[in-house]
Amino acid sequence: MKKIFLAFAACAVALGFSSCKETWEENPVLKTHDGIIEAQFLNEPSMKTQPLMITKENRNGSLNLTCSQPDYGVACIASYRVQVALAPEDFAAGKFFEIKQNFYKCDQINPVNGDVAEAMEELLGIESEKDLPIDYRRIYIRLRSFIEQDEEHTQYVSNIVQFDAIGADYYARWTAGEKVDIYIRGDMNGWLDGGDMASQGPKWQFETDVQKNTYVVKNVTIEPGQSFKIADATWGSINMGSAEGNENAKADILKVDEEYQLNDGNNPGHLRVDATFTGNVYLFHDPDTGSYYLTLKK
Numbered sequence: 001m002k003k004i005f006l007a008f009a010a011c012a013v014a015l016g017f018s019s020c021k022e023t024w025e026e027n028p029v030l031k032t033h034d035g036i037i038e039a040q041f042l043n044e045p046s047m048k049t050q051p052l053m054i055t056k057e058n059r060n061g062s063l064n065l066t067c068s069q070p071d072y073g074v075a076c077i078a079s080y081r082v083q084v085a086l087a088p089e090d091f092a093a094g095k096f097f098e099i100k101q102n103f104y105k106c107d108q109i110n111p112v113n114g115d116v117a118e119a120m121e122e123l124l125g126i127e128s129e130k131d132l133p134i135d136y137r138r139i140y141i142r143l144r145s146f147i148e149q150d151e152e153h154t155q156y157v158s159n160i161v162q163f164d165a166i167g168a169d170y171y172a173r174w175t176a177g178e179k180v181d182i183y184i185r186g187d188m189n190g191w192l193d194g195g196d197m198a199s200q201g202p203k204w205q206f207e208t209d210v211q212k213n214t215y216v217v218k219n220v221t222i223e224p225g226q227s228f229k230i231a232d233a234t235w236g237s238i239n240m241g242s243a244e245g246n247e248n249a250k251a252d253i254l255k256v257d258e259e260y261q262l263n264d265g266n267n268p269g270h271l272r273v274d275a276t277f278t279g280n281v282y283l284f285h286d287p288d289t290g291s292y293y294l295t296l297k298k
Contacts, residue, residue, distance in 0.1 A: 031073035032153035042067045042143050042158035051136055051165040052113070059114035059172065063141075063163070067106045070145050070156040077104055078154075081144045082111045084119035088140050088160050097122050098144065100212075101288060109143065117172035126173065133169035138162055174212040182206040182238055184217055184281060186228025186270075197233060206283055215283040222277045227251050227270035230262060230283065230294065240292055242269035254296055259284075262292045 043066045052063075069078055080103040085096040097119035103109040120126075120134055140160050147154040183192055184204045190196035192204065206215035222228065229241040240262035242252035251270035254260050256277065263269070271294075279298035286293070 029073055030076065030147065030150070030154070031071065032150060034153065036144075036155040036157055037070075038159075039070050039156045040159045041070050041145070041156070042141075042161055045141075045161055045163065048162060049164050052163075052167070053133075053136070054113045054117040054166070054168040054170070054172070056170045059112070059117065059170070061113045062110035063113070063116060065109040065111070065141070065143070065161075067109060067143055067145075067158065069106060072147065072154065076147055078145050079104060079148050079151075080106075080109055082109065082115075083142050083144060083157075084116060084123070085140045085142075085160075086120075086123050086137075088162075090123075091140070091142060091157075091160065095123070102148075114172050116166065117168035117170070118174070120166070120168055121171070121173050126171070129171045132171060134167050136165040136167045138164055139166050174208065176208050176210045178208045180206050180208065180215060181232045182215060182283065183231060183233065184220065184228055185231050186222075187226040188220075188222055188228065192233075201233070209282065213285045213287060215285075217281045219279070220281060222273050224274055224276065225272065227272055229268065229270060230292070238264070240264045240268055241271050254294065256296045256298055258295070260294045262294055264292065 045063065045065055047063060065082070067080065069076070072078065081101070082099045082103070083091065083096045084099065085091050090096055099111050099115045099119060101111070101115065116139075117134075120139060124134065126132065126134070140162055142160045143158040145154075145156045145158070179202075183201060183206065185192045189200045189204050192201055204217060204220065206217050208214075209216040229239065231240065232238040243263040243265065251272040252260070253272055253274050256279070260271075273296070277296055277298070279296060282295045282297060284293045284295070285291075
């Protein structure tokens with residue numbers, strides 16, 4: 001088994017270098033390996049026998065899983081991913097769905113209900129709402145653990161646990177082309193105030209893109225000097241722009257193909273371009289941090 005010394009990053013240990021004669025093996029090191037090792041580190045879930053029908057109303061709730069950390073040789077911050085299958089043997093056959101959210105605390109591995117529903121629908125081949133609901137059924141879960149700084153050589157998969165009765169009655173899979181309540185609002189469209197929302201809103205309204213958690217407004221033109229923000233129809237919970245305050249003179253300038261993290265603080269500042277832009281505007285929502293990122297692409 002290979003071992004590497006992790007001086008920085010995720011693994012934190014107290015090293016007492018009392019002698020220059022200390023050997024490499026006497027210092028704490030991170031254990032690494034090739035391939036993926038199976039280990040018993042996932043606890044039996046307390047909710048395993050509790051029926052759960054996942055709906056639009058409870059999709060932001062979560063299951064609760066707990067585990068112990070695999071043996072990495074030192075005290076580390078490991079990452080955990082949840083994998084879902086319809087039968088225990090499906091994991092070995094590669095027929096499972098891995099939820100793309102990292103968890104870091106062994107007592108708070110809480111996959112969101114909506115993600116679990118998406119996993120079930122993907123595995124069952126659900127293509128639309130007409131194929132729903134999914135009746136209560138058993139699902140099986142295991143964890144994949146790794147250290148982010150060397151994911152390839154630190155992977156473990158856990159034992160498998162069972163939930164006895166999970167169902168879903170709404171379509172949770174990501175679908176491209178669905179309009180959402182987020183708009184580009186600015187000088188180019190009267191800030192979509194008053195009647196401008198009805199007449200111009202659809203042109204400047206984001207829709208779901210092919211990639212999950214990504215939205216797009218296609219084929220729009222923004223001229224230099226035109227200020228804008230990203231907001232919902234009521235300037236409500238989504239109202240994002242620059243971090244410079246609400247003065248045009250301090251508006252942040254966006255560059256084509258450069259990802260820009262939006263500020264959603266109190267009354268964020270304006271955004272601008274420094275040259276005529278015609279193309280697609282992409283908005284990415286990071287589910288792990290809640291942050292939004294804007295990218296202009298010609």
